[in-house]
Amino acid sequence: MAITLGPNQYGKAEVRLVTVRRDGPVHHLKDLTVSTSLRGELAATHLTGDNAGVLATDTQKNTVYAFAKEAPVGEIEDFGLRLARHFVGTQENIKGARIKIDEHGWDRIAVGGEPHDHAFSRSGDERRTTAVSLQGDRAWVVSGIDGLTLLKSTGSEFHGFPRDEYTTLAETDDRILATAVTARWRYEGEDIDWAESHREIRRLMLETFATKHSLSLQQTLYAMGEAVLKAREEVAEVRLSLPNKHHFLVDLSPFGLKNDNEVFYAADRPYGLIEGTILRDDAEDAGPAWDLH
Numbered sequence: 001m002a003i004t005l006g007p008n009q010y011g012k013a014e015v016r017l018v019t020v021r022r023d024g025p026v027h028h029l030k031d032l033t034v035s036t037s038l039r040g041e042l043a044a045t046h047l048t049g050d051n052a053g054v055l056a057t058d059t060q061k062n063t064v065y066a067f068a069k070e071a072p073v074g075e076i077e078d079f080g081l082r083l084a085r086h087f088v089g090t091q092e093n094i095k096g097a098r099i100k101i102d103e104h105g106w107d108r109i110a111v112g113g114e115p116h117d118h119a120f121s122r123s124g125d126e127r128r129t130t131a132v133s134l135q136g137d138r139a140w141v142v143s144g145i146d147g148l149t150l151l152k153s154t155g156s157e158f159h160g161f162p163r164d165e166y167t168t169l170a171e172t173d174d175r176i177l178a179t180a181v182t183a184r185w186r187y188e189g190e191d192i193d194w195a196e197s198h199r200e201i202r203r204l205m206l207e208t209f210a211t212k213h214s215l216s217l218q219q220t221l222y223a224m225g226e227a228v229l230k231a232r233e234e235v236a237e238v239r240l241s242l243p244n245k246h247h248f249l250v251d252l253s254p255f256g257l258k259n260d261n262e263v264f265y266a267a268d269r270p271y272g273l274i275e276g277t278i279l280r281d282d283a284e285d286a287g288p289a290w291d292l293h
C-alpha cells in the first residue's frame, strides 16, 4: 500500500481588517474579513517538516494589514487580486492562491437628519463577498452576497405537487415567501467596475424577487439568476442558495377567530433549502472548484 499526499492548501482564515480613510473631516470605513489560502509545492513540510517553502500564515496575515496601509484597499475584488498576485509572484513554490473577502457594511448615523462624519451603525446581516482564485497567471473572480433576507407578503403560490401517503402540506395560492439569499456569480475578465456591477446585480435580484409572481421558490431562483445573466454580460454563471423561511398560518379557530392570511408563525427550522445554478451555455471554463460557502 502506498500513501501519498493529496490536494492541500494553507493560509490564515478570517483576518479581521478595518480601515479608516481619514483624508478630511469625513471618514470612510471599510470592514473586511479576509482569508488567504495558498497552494503549490508543499510536499516537504507535510512529509518531512521542512518549512523552507512555507510562507507562514502569520506572514500572510501581516501582508493583509501592510497592503491595507500601502495603498487604499479599494474594491474587495481588486484587493483580493493584489494579494493573490503578491503571494504567487513572490514565493517560488506557491503556484496558486485563493483570497476570500467578506465586506461588512456600515451606515452613517443620522444626526438631526444629516449623516455624521465619523459615527456609524452596522448595516445588518448582509455581506458583500468575493473569492479570487489565481492559478499561475490566470485569475477567476467569484463575487456575491450573503445574508440578504427578503420577504413578500403575497404574490407566491405553491400547489400541484404530488401527494403520497406522507403528504400533509396544504396547497396554497397565497402565502408569504421569505428567504435569506446566498448568491455567488462568476465574472469573466477583470476590467470590471466591481462596485457598480455588485450594485446592479443586487438590484436585479431584488426587483425580480419582488415582481416575479412565484409558483415555487425554485421558479423565483431561476428568474433571479436569469435576470442577472440577461442584463450583465460580465457575468458567466450565477449560483443561488435560498432557504425557504416558512411562515405558517396560525390556527385561530379555537378562539373563534378567522385567519385571513394575517397572523403567522415564523418557523426557524427545519427549512426547505432550494439551490441552483443558472449559466450561459457559452461561458468560459469555471476554473478551480467553487461553491456557495
Ligand SMILES: O=c1[nH]c(=O)c2[nH]c(=O)[nH]c2[nH]1
Pocket: 158, 169, 215, 216, 217, 218, 244, 272
Ligand atoms: O417553493 C417551494 N418549493 C418546494 O419545493 C417546497 N416544498 C415545500 O414543502 N414547500 C415548498 N415551497
